[in-house]
Amino acid sequence: MNSSIVLQLILKDLYLVRWIVASSLAAGLVAIAVMPLSGVAAYVGGVSLICTIVILNITLVMSTVVQERKDKVLLFILSLPISTTQYVAAKMASNAIAFIGPWVVLTLAVIAMIGSSAIPDGILPFLITVLVYLLMYYCVLLGVAVVSESSAWHAVVITIGNISVNFLIPLLLSRPSVYTHRTGAEAVWTGDLVSVIAIEVAAGVAALVAAYFVRSRTADFV
Amino acid sequence: MNEPLLELDGVDKTYRFFKLSAVALRLEAGQIMGFVGPNGAGKSTTIRIAMGMIRQDRGTVRVLGQPIPAMQAVAKRDIGFVSEDMRLHAGLTLDWHMTFVSSIYPGWDASYAAQLLERFNLHPEQAIKALSHGERVKATLLLVLARRPRLLLLDEPTTGLDPVARHEVLAELMDVVRDDRRAILFSSHNTQDVEQISDYITFIDRGCIIDSSDKETFLDGWRRLHLDVPPGATLPELRGVVETRTSGRLAVVTTRAYSPEIDAVYERAGARVADVQRMSLEEIFVANVMHNRRERVA
Amino acid sequence: MHSDLVISQTDRRPMYLQIMEQIRRRVAVGDWRPGQEIPSIRTLAAAVQVSVITVKRAYLELEREGVIVTRQGKGSVVAEAADLRTQLRRDEIDEHLSAAVGLALQLGLTARDLEERLRELVEEQGQRNENER
Numbered sequence: 001m002n003s004s005i006v007l008q009l010i011l012k013d014l015y016l017v018r019w020i021v022a023s024s025l026a027a028g029l030v031a032i033a034v035m036p037l038s039g040v041a042a043y044v045g046g047v048s049l050i051c052t053i054v055i056l057n058i059t060l061v062m063s064t065v066v067q068e069r070k071d072k073v074l075l076f077i078l079s080l081p082i083s084t085t086q087y088v089a090a091k092m093a094s095n096a097i098a099f100i101g102p103w104v105v106l107t108l109a110v111i112a113m114i115g116s117s118a119i120p121d122g123i124l125p126f127l128i129t130v131l132v133y134l135l136m137y138y139c140v141l142l143g144v145a146v147v148s149e150s151s152a153w154h155a156v157v158i159t160i161g162n163i164s165v166n167f168l169i170p171l172l173l174s175r176p177s178v179y180t181h182r183t184g185a186e187a188v189w190t191g192d193l194v195s196v197i198a199i200e201v202a203a204g205v206a207a208l209v210a211a212y213f214v215r216s217r218t219a220d221f222v
Numbered sequence: 223m224n225e226p227l228l229e230l231d232g233v234d235k236t237y238r239f240f241k242l243s244a245v246a247l248r249l250e251a252g253q254i255m256g257f258v259g260p261n262g263a264g265k266s267t268t269i270r271i272a273m274g275m276i277r278q279d280r281g282t283v284r285v286l287g288q289p290i291p292a293m294q295a296v297a298k299r300d301i302g303f304v305s306e307d308m309r310l311h312a313g314l315t316l317d318w319h320m321t322f323v324s325s326i327y328p329g330w331d332a333s334y335a336a337q338l339l340e341r342f343n344l345h346p347e348q349a350i351k352a353l354s355h356g357e358r359v360k361a362t363l364l365l366v367l368a369r370r371p372r373l374l375l376l377d378e379p380t381t382g383l384d385p386v387a388r389h390e391v392l393a394e395l396m397d398v399v400r401d402d403r404r405a406i407l408f409s410s411h412n413t414q415d416v417e418q419i420s421d422y423i424t425f426i427d428r429g430c431i432i433d434s435s436d437k438e439t440f441l442d443g444w445r446r447l448h449l450d451v452p453p454g455a456t457l458p459e460l461r462g463v464v465e466t467r468t469s470g471r472l473a474v475v476t477t478r479a480y481s482p483e484i485d486a487v488y489e490r491a492g493a494r495v496a497d498v499q500r501m502s503l504e505e506i507f508v509a510n511v512m513h514n515r516r517e518r519v520a
Numbered sequence: 521m522h523s524d525l526v527i528s529q530t531d532r533r534p535m536y537l538q539i540m541e542q543i544r545r546r547v548a549v550g551d552w553r554p555g556q557e558i559p560s561i562r563t564l565a566a567a568v569q570v571s572v573i574t575v576k577r578a579y580l581e582l583e584r585e586g587v588i589v590t591r592q593g594k595g596s597v598v599a600e601a602a603d604l605r606t607q608l609r610r611d612e613i614d615e616h617l618s619a620a621v622g623l624a625l626q627l628g629l630t631a632r633d634l635e636e637r638l639r640e641l642v643e644e645q646g647q648r649n650e651n652e653r
C-alpha cells in the first residue's frame with residue numbers, strides 16, 4: 001500500500017510540472033530542428049538547447065523541492081501515510097523523471113539529427129559530453145536543494161553551474177581529441193572524452209545518492 | 223481497547239533557543255483533549271513529534287500502538303493531522319485534493335464529504351488560492367474528517383475562524399467522538415472552545431507540561447475567594463493556594479484545590495469570606511501559567 | 521428532540537448543572553415521560569456540543585437524584601417514580617425561594633418582611649395576568 005502512495009506522489013508531482021516539461025521539450029526539439037539549417041543556425045540552436053535544458057533544470061528543482069517547503073505544502077504531504085524517507089525518495093524520483101525524460105528525448109533527438117543531417121558526425125562526442133555535463137549539473141542542484149533550505153546555496157550552485165558550462169565548451173573544443181575530429185564524418189570516442197563522461201555520470205549519481213542519505217537521516221523535517 | 227491512542231513519555235527536544243522537556247501525554251479512545259499554552263510554548267512541536275515529522279532527542283512516542291518515528295507511515299493511515307500553517311497546493315482545486323486523498327485512504331466517505339461541502343459552504347471547483355483563510359482551514363479539515371480517521375491531531379484548528387465557522391467545526395469534532403473508539407487532541411489558545419468540548423485539558427508553557435487533568439476537576443478545584451481581613455487577623459498558609467493579593471483589608475486568594483472547608487478555615491482565622499467565584503478556563507490557564515513561572519524562577 | 525438543549529456561554533454556572541436543569545425541566549413539564557428513553561451520553565454531547573465528560577457527570581448526578589435510571593449497557597431512561605414531575609417542580613421552586621431567603625437575610629429583612637413582599641408580588645402578578653386577558 002505504501003509503494004502505491006509513493007507512486008501517487010510521483011504522479012502528482014509530474015502532473016504539477018507538466019507544462020514546464022512539455023514546453024521545455026518543445027523548445028528543445030525546435031532548437032535541435034533548426035541546427036542543420038546553417039552555420040549560424042547551428043550555433044543559435046545549440047545555445048538555445050543548452051539554455052532550455054538549464055532552465056528546465058532550475059525551474060523543476062525550484063518549483064517542486066524548494067517551493068513545496070516554503071509553501072508548507074510539505075506539512076500536508078508528510079501528514080499522509082508515508083515515512084520521511086519515502087517522501088525524499090518520491091520527491092527525488094519525480095523530479096528526476098521530469099528532467100531525465102526530456103533530457104533523454106533531446107539527447108536522442110540530437111543523435112538522430114546529427115546522423116541524418118549535413119552536420120559532421122565528428123562533433124557528436126563533444127555534444128554528448130556537454131549534454132551529460134548538464135545532466136550532472138541537474139543532479140548536483142537537485143541534491144543540494146533536497147539537503148539545504150538555504151537559497152544562498154541554491155544560488156551558488158546555479159551560478160557555478162551556469163558559468164562552468166560557459167567554460168566547459170571552449171575547454172572541450174580546444175582539446176585535440178575534439179578539435180581534430182569535429183569536422184570528421186565519423187564520431188570518434190577518444191579515451192579522454194569517455195572518461196570525462198564517466199566522471200560526469202559518476203558525480204551525478206554520487207550527488208543524488210549522497211543527498212538521499214543525508215536527507216533521510218535528518219531528524220527534523222519541519 | 224485499553225491501549226491509549228496516543229502516548230508520549232519523557233519526551234525531550236532541544237533547539238537553540240527553545241527546549242521541550244519531559245513531555246508526557248496520554249490520550250484514550252473516546253476522549254477529546256485540549257492542549258493549551260501560550261505562543262511558543264511547544265504545542266506545535268509536540269504534535270509534530272507525535273506525527274514523526276520531528277524526531278525527539280529522548281523519550282518514547284507511541285501513536286495507535288506504533289512507535290514513532292519508526293512506524294509513522296503505518297500510524298498515519300489512521301491519523302488526521304491539520305495544522306494552522308499547513309497549506310494545500312495553491313494552484314489546484316479542492317476537488318483535485320479530494321480525489322487525491324480519497325485515492326490514498328480506503329476509509330474515505332464520499333457522502334460525508336458531500337455533506338461537509340454543504341455544511342462548510344465550500345465549492346469543490348474552486349482553486350485553493352481563491353479561498354479565504356477560514357475556507358482554507360475548513361477545506362483542510364474536510365479532507366481529514368471525510369476519511370474518518372481514528373485519531374485527530376489538530377494544531378490550532380479554530381484559530382482565525384469567525385464564530386459561525388468555529389461553531390460548524392466544533393459540531394463536526396463533537397460528532398467524531400460519538401464513536402467511542404476515536405479520539406481528538408487539539409491545541410488552541412482559544413480557551414472557550416477548549417472549555418466547551420474537551421474532556422481532558424493539558425497546559426503547557428515554555429516547553430514543559432505544567433498541569434494535566436480532566437476538565438471538571440479543573441473547574442471544580444480552582445476558585446477565587448474574596449476575603450475581608452480585619453486588622454490583626456492573619457491568613458493561614460493553605461496548600462493549593464496559588465496567589466494571594468492584598469489591598470488594604472481586602473484579599474483575593476486564588477486556589478487550585480478548593481473545598482468548602484477552606485471557607486471555614488479562613489473564617490476561623492478571623493477573615494470573612496465575602497465571595498467565592500468559579501474561574502473560567504481562561505482565568506485558570508493564566509493563573510496556572512503565572513504561578514508556574516514564578517515557581518520556576520524561585 | 522435532544523437538540524433543543526442549549527448551553528449558555530454567559531451563564532456562569534457549570535455546564536453540567538445547566539444540562540441537569542434542562543433535563544429536569546423537560547421531565548417536570550412532561551415533555552420527557554417516565555420510562556422514556558433518553559439520548560445516550562455521547563449522542564447528547566454531540567447534539568449539544570459539550571464534552572462527553574460533562575454530560576456523563578450530569579447523567580450521574582441525575583441518577584443520584586432519582587430523575588433518570590441508567591441500565592447496564594442499555595442507555596438511560598427517565599425514572600418511573602410517580603410523583604417525579606411534581607417533585608421536580610417543587611425542587612425548582614425551592615431553589616428559587618432559598619435564593620430569595622438567602623438574599624433577604626443578607627439585606628437584613630425579616631421573615632415577616634419577606635412574607636409581605638411575597639404576597640404583594642403574587643397580587644401584582646395576578647393583576648398583570650388579568651390585564652393581559
